[in-house]
Amino acid sequence: MKNFRRPDPLFSLCGLNCGLCTMYIGGYCPGCGGGEGNQACAIARCSLNHGGVAYCIDCEAYPCEKYQGIELVDSFILHRNQRKDLEKMKTIGLDAYQKELHEKMELLSRLLSDYNDGRRKSFYCLSVNLLEMNDLEDVMKQIEEKTGEMELSGKEKAKTAVEAFERKARSRGILLRLNRKKQTQAEI
Structure with missing residues (x-):
């Protein structure tokens, strides 16, 4: 996972809007795959194991078990719109x-x-x-x-x-x- 990078660090693989996150705004995280952020991210590892898909919605296994109940509990960032935002991105x-x-x-x-x-x-x-x-x-x-x-x-x-x-x-x-x-x- 070391040196995991993405061209779009502000919208995560899993549908989080990193650019609207308190941690990103506070300078504590560079966004998804932006450098020293969450290098242990299971979603990033999963992406690499599935051919390096840019977004989970592009994966043949989407929606997988990682998305079961994901919208029910937030961390420091909002999780309840992850699937909705991925689907919106895919649509527009x-x-x-x-x-x-x-x-x-x-x-x-x-x-x-x-x-x-x-x-x-x-x-x-x-x-x-x-x-x-x-x-x-x-x-x-x-x-x-x-x-x-x-x-x-x-x-x-x-x-x-x-x-x-x-x-x-x-x-x-x-x-x-x-x-x-x-x-x-x-x-x-």
Whole structure:
């Protein structure tokens, strides 16, 4: 696995949007196959064992057992859209998917620079990951209209943004929280 590299480190083999991840944004991970990231990744090993497929969806065994229940538990990054995002990429094409991912990354960057009170990185990463681009654009328009009307502190701007994202997510039946694995009594 050492020196495993991919031409697109921002959208992983398995469908994670690395470019929208708190670890990537924080500089702790270079993205999927981008260098010193998760070199022990079982999905990367599997790809190499299946002819070096660029994305799991291109593999003849997809969806394999690795995808059973994958959307039920998140880690530090959202897992619930992996299959959906792989299928979207396959439907609209890699170029169109990458273009949208870069637009989402730019929007996320704007949120973190203009509407972050220092405690919203994970929330914004989730929001941008889970909502469709047209919903994100709608929310940004609402936020900019509301915050442009008056002089607000960073904390007030963040509160306005969070409320707007939560309203939009609720209207779509989306919960803006990571699904954490419940600990059993033995693990506690």
